[in-house]
Amino acid sequence: MKSGLFRKKDVKELLIKNGDVQLKQSLGAFDLVLLGVGAIVGTGIFILPGTVAAEHSGPAIVFSFIIAAIVCALAGLCYSEFSSSVPVTGSAYTYGYIVFGELVAWLVGWALLLEYGLAVAAVATGWSSYFSSLLEGFNITIPKVISGSFNPTEGTYVNVPAIAIIFIIAFLLSLGIKESTKFNTIMVFIKVSVILLFIGVGIFYVEPANWQPFMPFGMEGVLSGAALVFFAYLGFDAVSSAAEEVKNPQRNMPIGIIGSLFLCTILYVAVSLVLTGIVSYTNLNVSDPVSFVMQIVNQDWVAGVISLGAVVGMMTVILVMLYGGTRLLYALGRDGLLPKSMYELNKKYQTPIKNTWVFATLVAFCAGVIPLSKLAELVNMGTLIAFTVVSIGVIYLRKNKNIPSGGFKVPFFPIIPILSFLLCLFLITQLSAFTWIACGIWFIFGLIIYFTYGRKHSLLNRE
Numbered sequence: 001m002k003s004g005l006f007r008k009k010d011v012k013e014l015l016i017k018n019g020d021v022q023l024k025q026s027l028g029a030f031d032l033v034l035l036g037v038g039a040i041v042g043t044g045i046f047i048l049p050g051t052v053a054a055e056h057s058g059p060a061i062v063f064s065f066i067i068a069a070i071v072c073a074l075a076g077l078c079y080s081e082f083s084s085s086v087p088v089t090g091s092a093y094t095y096g097y098i099v100f101g102e103l104v105a106w107l108v109g110w111a112l113l114l115e116y117g118l119a120v121a122a123v124a125t126g127w128s129s130y131f132s133s134l135l136e137g138f139n140i141t142i143p144k145v146i147s148g149s150f151n152p153t154e155g156t157y158v159n160v161p162a163i164a165i166i167f168i169i170a171f172l173l174s175l176g177i178k179e180s181t182k183f184n185t186i187m188v189f190i191k192v193s194v195i196l197l198f199i200g201v202g203i204f205y206v207e208p209a210n211w212q213p214f215m216p217f218g219m220e221g222v223l224s225g226a227a228l229v230f231f232a233y234l235g236f237d238a239v240s241s242a243a244e245e246v247k248n249p250q251r252n253m254p255i256g257i258i259g260s261l262f263l264c265t266i267l268y269v270a271v272s273l274v275l276t277g278i279v280s281y282t283n284l285n286v287s288d289p290v291s292f293v294m295q296i297v298n299q300d301w302v303a304g305v306i307s308l309g310a311v312v313g314m315m316t317v318i319l320v321m322l323y324g325g326t327r328l329l330y331a332l333g334r335d336g337l338l339p340k341s342m343y344e345l346n347k348k349y350q351t352p353i354k355n356t357w358v359f360a361t362l363v364a365f366c367a368g369v370i371p372l373s374k375l376a377e378l379v380n381m382g383t384l385i386a387f388t389v390v391s392i393g394v395i396y397l398r399k400n401k402n403i404p405s406g407g408f409k410v411p412f413f414p415i416i417p418i419l420s421f422l423l424c425l426f427l428i429t430q431l432s433a434f435t436w437i438a439c440g441i442w443f444i445f446g447l448i449i450y451f452t453y454g455r456k457h458s459l460l461n462r463e
Contacts, residue, residue: 006101007460009094009335011086011402026178027246029255031185036239036260038184038316039324041191041267042123044232046310049272050289057225058216059276062269064225065232069265071427072233074420075387076261077410078394080254083240084407085397087249090331091240091324092386097335099396100389106454108389109332110446114439115382116325117359119234120166120318121367122379125149127314128161128367134307149371162367169318170360173326174346174353177245180319187316192267194309197302198290199270205297206277216281227430232268234383235317236261238324254408322360329355336462337454381439384428391420 027035053061082095090097093109132142148156173180215222239256246252275284278293286292288310294303330352333342346353394410394417397403410416455461 004455004461005103008099008101009097009105009460011098011400025245025247027181027242027252029252029259031181032239032242032246032252032256033259033263034185034188035181035242035320036236036256037192037263038188039235039238039320040233040260040264041188041195042235042314042317044229045195045268045271046288046290046306046313048229048232049268049275050284050286050292052225052228053272053276053281054283054285056217056221056228058214058221058281059211059273060215060217060222061225061229061272061276061281063215063222064229065265065268065272067222067226068230068233069261069268071226071230071420071423072236073258073261074416075391075424076236076257077254078391078417078420079237079240080257080408081394081410082390082397083243083253083257084250085403087243087246087253088331090328091237091243092390093328094331095393095397096389098400099393102337102455102458102460103450104389106337106450107443107446108386109328109337110443111382111385111439112328113325113382114442115234115379115386116238116321116328117363117366118382119321119379120325120363121162121370123314123317123321124162124166124363124367125159127165127311127318128159130307130310130314131161131165134311137304137307149367150369151371159368163364165315165318166322166360166364166367169315169322170356172319173323174349174351174356176349176351177242177323180323184316184319187312187319191309191313191316194306194312195267195271198294198306199274201299201302202274202278202293202297206274208277210277210280227427229268230427231380233261233264234379235320237383237386238320241324241327244327250407322356322363325359325363326352326356329359334459336457336459337450378435378438378442381428381431381435384424384431387424388421388428391417391424 049061052064053059057064079092086095086098088094090109091112093105093112096108097105128147132147135142142161144155145157146160148154149159150157172183217224236257239260240253242256243249243253246256271290275289275293279296284292288307290310291303291306294300294306329338329342332338333340333344333352333355342352342355342358344354345351395414398413
């Protein structure tokens with residue numbers, strides 16, 4: 001029983017190309033960096049800096065972003081070693097299968113499905129409200145009854161725009177990852193251009209006096225701010241889901257993961273400095289701080305462009321997170337832990353169209369009907385569980401003699417993996433009791449599926 005639950009995948013078998021059922025290798029380092037920026041820069045840069053500066057960090061939010069980036073970079077280095085050594089789709093799930101065995105891998109995969117699914121649903125809900133306000137600027141109003149999650153007391157029953165954007169992105173993904181990355185590239189350039197416009201215009205209105213006091217809540221405020229803005233970086237792990245579709249993964253995967261983190265940190269720090277320099281941090285506790293400060297300095301046209309950038313920015317997050325979820329289902333189906341249909345590729349497009357539409361439909365239901373204010377925190381739990389497994393897993397990976405040499409290696413081994421593991425555990429302890437309970441229910445449901453279907457149909461079980 002015990003050996004069955006912890007049976008491990010053979011790395012050599014994983015790396016063997018499997019005939020017709022093989023994802024196309026079409027992505028380069030630049031594609032991966034843009035995929036990472038597309039996933040990371042979304043709601044975080046347009047909403048978080050204002051509220052965190054006002055309530056926790058003050059102008060020292062720049063230190064909060066840097067500390068959070070360092071924690072993510074440590075986990076990112078561990079991801080880079082795994083994804084360059086074992087360039088197979090499935091992200092932390094596949095890595096867990098190699099070093100810890102089937103049961104741990106299933107639980108990590110189950111946690112990641114929670115992360116990707118709820119992240120897409122939550123971002124689609126946010127996108128819907130930005131999109132509605134953008135349309136109102138053109139005197140077009142979406143009826144209230146179809147513009148919010150199920151809440152009869154507020155007069156909303158279903159969030160049609162949120163459902164629509166998920167299905168549009170799912171259609172794009174079903175055409176192929178190269179086509180999707182072309183769309184992502186255009187959207188990322190628009191999004192980054194809008195952010196650079198804000199910085200370029202806003203820098204002329206900065207008053208250094210607004211940066212005083214720079215650290216009003218002390219170091220404790222900076223650290224609590226770091227725990228909050230950490231979640232502005234979520235999404236870089238979705239880059240590792242693309243490992244099987246990357247040309248020269250040993251070189252390109254580390255560039256994609258670390259490069260996207262580095263670029264996003266620079267953008268976050270620059271936006272935070274300009275925000276807190278234009279207006280005192282005490283006035284920034286608003287839902288749209290970037291547009292808000294532009295209106296204060298009478299740059300309404302910039303505020304309008306920023307709203308458009310927020311709409312575009314969140315579309316790329318939906319794209320990359322939806323992509324990560326479909327590739328995870330593909331890996332679970334390939335291993336027999338979920339039905340074989342999750343593993344089937346379309347002959348024409350060489351993409352897993354069936355699992356793309358199954359995943360999109362379930363996520364669209366959540367986005368359209370369920371209020372996600374509390375459930376959004378579950379995204380963080382799923383991510384941090386994956387981070388801890390990957391961080392400690394690198395130590396076991398090094399002991400595996402079947403791993404091909406020549407890939408990226410984590411520097412200062414084993415200090416960085418251990419430090420990353422401990423920091424992620426610390427952040428898990430900061431999550432609310434509700435999150436722990438809801439996550440526990442999700443895992444119980446996952447264990448029922450594993451013991452009634454997955455364990456019996458597992459490819460390793462048949463072998």
